[in-house]
Amino acid sequence: MKDFQDPYYLERKHKADALAGAGVPCYGGAFPRTHTLEEVQTGFAGETFAAGPGPVVRVAGRLAALRLQGKAGFGVLTGGDGRLQAYLKRDLLGESVFDAVVKRLDLGDILGVEGPLFRTRTGELTVEARGLTLLAKALLPPPDKWSGLQDTELRYRQRYLDLMANEDTRAAFRRRSLAVASLRSELASRGFMEVETPMLQALAGGAAARPFVTHHNALDLDLYLRIAPELYLKRLLVGGYEKVFEVNRNFRNEGLSPRHNPEFTMLEVYEAYADGAAMMALTEGLIAAAAMAARGRCDLEYQGRPLDLTPPFRRLPMRQAVQELGGVPDPEALDDAGLKRLLPDLGPAQRAALTPGKRLEALFGALVEPQLWEPVFITDYPVEISPLAKRKPDAPELADRFELFVAGREIANGFSELNDPLDQHRRFLDQLKAREGGDEEAHVLDEDFVRALLHGMPPAGGMGLGVDRLVMLLTDAASIRDVLLFPHMRPRAGAA
Numbered sequence: 001m002k003d004f005q006d007p008y009y010l011e012r013k014h015k016a017d018a019l020a021g022a023g024v025p026c027y028g029g030a031f032p033r034t035h036t037l038e039e040v041q042t043g044f045a046g047e048t049f050a051a052g053p054g055p056v057v058r059v060a061g062r063l064a065a066l067r068l069q070g071k072a073g074f075g076v077l078t079g080g081d082g083r084l085q086a087y088l089k090r091d092l093l094g095e096s097v098f099d100a101v102v103k104r105l106d107l108g109d110i111l112g113v114e115g116p117l118f119r120t121r122t123g124e125l126t127v128e129a130r131g132l133t134l135l136a137k138a139l140l141p142p143p144d145k146w147s148g149l150q151d152t153e154l155r156y157r158q159r160y161l162d163l164m165a166n167e168d169t170r171a172a173f174r175r176r177s178l179a180v181a182s183l184r185s186e187l188a189s190r191g192f193m194e195v196e197t198p199m200l201q202a203l204a205g206g207a208a209a210r211p212f213v214t215h216h217n218a219l220d221l222d223l224y225l226r227i228a229p230e231l232y233l234k235r236l237l238v239g240g241y242e243k244v245f246e247v248n249r250n251f252r253n254e255g256l257s258p259r260h261n262p263e264f265t266m267l268e269v270y271e272a273y274a275d276g277a278a279m280m281a282l283t284e285g286l287i288a289a290a291a292m293a294a295r296g297r298c299d300l301e302y303q304g305r306p307l308d309l310t311p312p313f314r315r316l317p318m319r320q321a322v323q324e325l326g327g328v329p330d331p332e333a334l335d336d337a338g339l340k341r342l343l344p345d346l347g348p349a350q351r352a353a354l355t356p357g358k359r360l361e362a363l364f365g366a367l368v369e370p371q372l373w374e375p376v377f378i379t380d381y382p383v384e385i386s387p388l389a390k391r392k393p394d395a396p397e398l399a400d401r402f403e404l405f406v407a408g409r410e411i412a413n414g415f416s417e418l419n420d421p422l423d424q425h426r427r428f429l430d431q432l433k434a435r436e437g438g439d440e441e442a443h444v445l446d447e448d449f450v451r452a453l454l455h456g457m458p459p460a461g462g463m464g465l466g467v468d469r470l471v472m473l474l475t476d477a478a479s480i481r482d483v484l485l486f487p488h489m490r491p492r493a494g495a496a
Contacts, residue, residue, distance in 0.1 A: 026136070192269060382397065389415035411469050
């Protein structure tokens with residue numbers, strides 16, 4: 001490793017060797033604490049200790065600052081959401097500990113400290129160290145405390161340094177945790193049961209996407225990392241559960257972008273005897289609850305613009321959106337020249353292959369989607385691009401489907417679930433024809449799912465919510481990488 005040649009490493013390794021020679025373990029064991037650093041700060045915030053030293057505490061944390069002058073000095077411990085100053089004095093710790101340990105400390109070392117609390121003349125809460133234990137020697141330095149970690153790529157590749165240096169990053173992931181917990185608790189309060197379905201699947205179904213392929217050696221069988229849990233969750237409705245959800249990891253073998261990561265988190269929820277309208281109402285409630293949990297409010301600012309997540313959200317049919325916002329009065333009447341002008345990224349063969357439904361979808365994506373800032377449910381999708389959704393009774397060419405768009409990106413997708421097994425089988429066959437025509441993301445034929453529907457699935461509503469994209473809104477993050485602790489990155493050239 002290149003790190004073993006780093007001069008900072010060599011200097012700190014020399015100190016570690018000296019500590020070991022003095023009989024001081026560099027990597028200690030458990031250190032039972034009386035308080036976290038945050039608990040000390042909050043629990044004794046109003047104490048002046050005017051009558052003398054305060055209670056004895058045992059705390060631990062990473063050394064973030066150290067100022068030694070002769071036989072005494074101050075260090076600052078950080079950890080979790082807390083920070084606490086420690087007074088280090090030779091007379092109190094003893095000559096052996098002070099000379100052997102304190103003088104060989106480096107920023108980043110993890111320490112355990114025991115002693116009474118007091119306040120300095122400047123009023124800072126401080127622990128007077130009567131005992132000090134080295135718990136872990138840091139052989140590489142932490143990021144500079146003043147400049148933090150400014151290299152964006154390094155922040156993603158070495159998230160532990162980002163978390164160590166940047167309070168904003170730690171706050172963002174605390175908000176993510178609160179939002180996900182809120183989704184679970186809100187669904188549980190509504191009577192939904194959390195379930196788990198396979199991550200490895202014999203067929204990659206439930207969404208239009210390219211899967212990752214792996215191989216099971218014992219079965220000599222190719223398997224797929226799931227692109228969606230949808231078809232398994234619907235099987236549970238057939239089995240008799242009426243309200244189920246899963247917070248799941250999905251995997252799609254697609255490109256990287258500020259909105260896409262090959263591994264991402266989805267919430268999928270299904271309710272028997274419900275429909276798409278009920279799912280829109282549920283989606284509104286879940287998002288509002290997550291915003292309150294993570295931010296304490298629904299009216300936010302995102303990337304410098306106001307954004308209000310307060311329900312209800314607008315409903316707008318897709319064709320109407322293309323007409324009103326896209327400026328295309330009659331999408332079906334466009335000739336090739338018109339399509340070329342509006343969809344310049346498509347070649348002649350791609351334009352010629354557009355069916356009416358895919359044409360409407362392409363126009364919507366290019367002309368309308370970037371304009372959708374405030375939350376809006378786009379409804380009435382063409383059936384041909386909605387192979388798992390029920391048809392609208394009064395317009396069978398349309399699906400009873402919606403997608404929620406916020407800040408120019410899709411956040412959720414839902415519909416009244418198709419429970420007609422024969423119609424579902426026909427649509428799977430249409431998808432197979434699309435695959436044979438070169439569409440690698442078209443759905444596969446899942447015969448066992450059709451078999452399940454033949455046993456009867458109750459009418460139902462279903463919805464999938466992109467958790468990462470929701471968290472982006474709640475943390476004012478421009479890139480999905482800012483809300484994933486360990487995003488996937490391209491390998492660095494020459495990295496060891």
